[in-house]
Amino acid sequence: MIIDLTHTISPETFVYPGTPRPAFSSTRTLTHDGARETLLQIGSHTGTHMDAPRHILPDGCGLDQLPPSQFCGRAAVIDVSHFAPGSCITAEFLRSQNGYLRCAEYALLYTGWEKKWGTEAFLSEEFPVLDEEAARYLVSCGLKGVGTDAISVDSLSSEVYPAHHVLLGGGLVIVENLCLKKLLGRTDVMFFALPIKYAGADGAPVRAIAEFRDFPEKEMSEE
Structure with a gap:
């Protein structure tokens, strides 16, 4: 079974404060050209998207420099x-989820x-975020990436983005604005988030999906 974890981008899509809203315009039509074509004007961190180390770190790599294997995993x-x-989501809590x-390559955080999504509360209220120690713990787990259903892993009021710095500095990618509710309680999730490949990508929209699989190793548990 394949589950879509991606919000649809439209001109009304919520964006991070200060980011321009998406804009769509028609460049070819069936009537005049025999085919439809649309000009998409969207920021690199619009909708369900992935952050690259380049997003925050002066010498960080872009998504176009990462291997495709970085973008999928259990x-x-x-x-x-x-x-x-x-x-703050604490390291102590995450250790209890060890x-x-x-067995994971991605940690997907369902904040609720x-x-x-689509309401003013999505941006007007503060969501749970990782504290710096929690981010360091996730790096120590050897993950490929961290995802969240919120717009960021750091507070909207933050000016230093501590979780971003730790996670991206540790070689992980970050996927934000995911749809995760349908995955709650599952231990058989294979995650895919494939970003648009463009030169110097500091981030990019993704089509994120999950596939339920029968993994050969021992089932994950809280023990």
Whole structure:
């Protein structure tokens, strides 16, 4: 079974504060040209998207420099929706989920913000974020990446982006604005998030999907 984890981009799509909204315009039509073609004007971090190390780090690599294997892997889906809005997801909590993380290549954090997509609350309220120690713990797990259903792994009020610096500096990618609710409770998730490949990509929209698989190794557990 294939599950789509991607928000559809439209001119009304919410964007990070300060980022221009998407704009679509027709460049060819069936009536005049015999075919349809659309000019898409979107920021590199619009909708469901992936952050590259280049996004934050002066010498960080772009997504176009990473191998395709970086963009897929077995996922641990971690429910953090019980954390209060604006609170920090701690390393202590993540260590308690070690049974899930030990077999994973991606940690996908369900904050519950997915339910607010398309409402003012998606950006007007603060979502749970990783603290710096939690981000360092995820790096120590040897993951390929971290995903969230919120717009960022750092607070919207942050000016230094500590979780971004730690995760991207540790060689991980970050996937934001995911749809994760359908994956809650699953331990058989293979995650794919394929970014647009353009030169010097600091980030890019992705089509993120999950596939449920029968993995040969021992099932993940909380023990």
